[in-house]
Amino acid sequence: MRYISTRGGVEPIGFSEAVMMGLATDGGLLLPADFPVLNAATLKGWAGMGFSDLVVEVMLPYVEGDLSREELTDLVDRSYRGFSHSDITPVVRVGDMHILELFHGPTAAFKDVALQFLGNLFQLLLERDDGHLNILGATSGDTGSAAIYGVRGQKRIDIFILHPHDRVSTIQERQMTTVLDENVHNIAIEGTFDDGQRIVKALFNDLNFKREYSLGAVNSINWARILAQVVYYFYAWGRVSEGDVSKKVRFSVPTGNFGDIFAGYVAMRMGLPVEQLILATNRNDILTRFVTTGTYKARPVHHTISPSMDIQISSNFERYLYYLLDEDPGQVCGLMEQMAATGEMTVSGEKLKEVQHIFSAVAVSEKQTLEQIRETRAENDYILDPHTAVGVKASKPYPGAVCLATAHPAKFGDAVKKAIGIEAPPPVSLQGLMEKETRCQLLPADTQAVKRYMETTLGSSKK
Numbered sequence: 001m002r003y004i005s006t007r008g009g010v011e012p013i014g015f016s017e018a019v020m021m022g023l024a025t026d027g028g029l030l031l032p033a034d035f036p037v038l039n040a041a042t043l044k045g046w047a048g049m050g051f052s053d054l055v056v057e058v059m060l061p062y063v064e065g066d067l068s069r070e071e072l073t074d075l076v077d078r079s080y081r082g083f084s085h086s087d088i089t090p091v092v093r094v095g096d097m098h099i100l101e102l103f104h105g106p107t108a109a110f111k112d113v114a115l116q117f118l119g120n121l122f123q124l125l126l127e128r129d130d131g132h133l134n135i136l137g138a139t140s141g142d143t144g145s146a147a148i149y150g151v152r153g154q155k156r157i158d159i160f161i162l163h164p165h166d167r168v169s170t171i172q173e174r175q176m177t178t179v180l181d182e183n184v185h186n187i188a189i190e191g192t193f194d195d196g197q198r199i200v201k202a203l204f205n206d207l208n209f210k211r212e213y214s215l216g217a218v219n220s221i222n223w224a225r226i227l228a229q230v231v232y233y234f235y236a237w238g239r240v241s242e243g244d245v246s247k248k249v250r251f252s253v254p255t256g257n258f259g260d261i262f263a264g265y266v267a268m269r270m271g272l273p274v275e276q277l278i279l280a281t282n283r284n285d286i287l288t289r290f291v292t293t294g295t296y297k298a299r300p301v302h303h304t305i306s307p308s309m310d311i312q313i314s315s316n317f318e319r320y321l322y323y324l325l326d327e328d329p330g331q332v333c334g335l336m337e338q339m340a341a342t343g344e345m346t347v348s349g350e351k352l353k354e355v356q357h358i359f360s361a362v363a364v365s366e367k368q369t370l371e372q373i374r375e376t377r378a379e380n381d382y383i384l385d386p387h388t389a390v391g392v393k394a395s396k397p398y399p400g401a402v403c404l405a406t407a408h409p410a411k412f413g414d415a416v417k418k419a420i421g422i423e424a425p426p427p428v429s430l431q432g433l434m435e436k437e438t439r440c441q442l443l444p445a446d447t448q449a450v451k452r453y454m455e456t457t458l459g460s461s462k463k
């Protein structure tokens with residue numbers, strides 16, 4: 001498979017190059033040049049498969065030319081071995097809906113499904129080139145721990161994750177700092193999340209440093225992450241439809257950066273019988289406003305009880321725009337320029353109808369989120385985390401929908417307690433965190449201090 005950029009400025013490249021590139025060099029996002037489309041017999045055959053086998057089938061055409069079936073199978077086995085449920089991403093019936101539980105990975109959030117795979121994939125590609133990668137990122141909590149667990153112990157990767165000192169939840173801090181592998185470097189910054197982001201940005205812009213130390217990002221825009229997420233849409237459809245290809249399913253997706261729901265769109269383009277994708281947001285509703293009005297316009301971020309969906313603009317949205325604009329990079333560039341110049345862009349007429357045909361968008365308030373957690377507990381004896389609750393609330397008009405459960409409720413104890421008076425029992429991965437040994441470096445919110453720390457830690461051997 002060849003990969004191209006939404007902005008048209010990248011000569012078609014192979015899968016490995018696309019994975020290592022992350023963000024396209026022309027500032028756009030990478031996409032496969034075309035989608036493999038399945039026939040009904042294949043789809044039916046996939047319906048009964050276990051998750052790991054299905055990963056191989058879904059991914060194979062996308063990695064063709066770069067990974068053999070054997071290599072891919074081995075990667076997949078190693079990536080999903082650490083999940084605590086034998087189905088990896090089980091589908092459970094809760095009242096009149098289906099919950100697709102994506103939180104059985106090592107950090108109890110759905111990002112593990114992609115990042116466990118990406119860590120192993122990076123390691124394999126680096127081995128081929130005899131390379132070393134230094135991942136650098138800032139986190140407000142969730143992505144940092146999933147990225148750390150994705151690459152812990154990998155010999156050709158070091159990871160540096162900045163978090164704001166005393167400003168992430170205790171569980172989140174412990175999830176990161178109790179990882180003692182030599183290649184994991186937690187840095188607590190004496191400042192805010194924005195300070196951390198500013199430092200990371202400054203270091204990536206220090207082009208000599210970036211090149212000398214092969215800096216890479218924990219990219220929410222890496223194609224391999226999207227690809228790993230495509231799989232569970234097929235998996236859930238198989239469980240719900242039992243292979244009846246005439247059965248269309250609605251998926252409700254708690255959305256922030258549009259990565260997860262874009263994976264659903266890819267599945268649909270591949271021929272998965274999807275009725276509609278329900279795009280569920282919290283108060284940070286830029287995407288809901290887009291689907292409803294056609295205008296995409298950033299507003300200041302609100303901090304909510306579903307923090308992983310607190311975004312101003314959605315980094316993966318450009319991928320969908322590319323398809324909406326008839327795969328024409330010129331039009332994508334036009335709208336992105338308009339966005340940069342005026343802070344907004346608009347689609348209308350037939351194009352807006354097309355958006356509304358595929359997506360049904362709902363913004364859910366914090367009050368509604370808490371009410372949903374309460375209602376599902378009372379009616380079905382099932383505890384939702386606040387992100388999942390946003391999706392469940394949005395799915396209410398559509399009984400039978402598959403709701404993606406993106407985090408374990410024990411990870412967001414405060415919100416859950418506020419809703420139902422108790423916390424959810426923690427899964428094994430979250431137990432005993434307070435007793436474990438930790439390692440973390442406290443540093444001032446200063447770019448040079450972080451740079452010196454990285455240089456000292458890496459020495460000359462891991463450049």
Ligand SMILES: *Cc1c(COP(=O)(O)O)cnc(C)c1O
Nearest residue numbers: 256257258259260308387406407
């Ligand atoms: C990241 C995240 C989301 C949002 O996913 P996107 O791919 O950014 O849309 C939703 N819920 C949880 C728990 C997350 O960690």
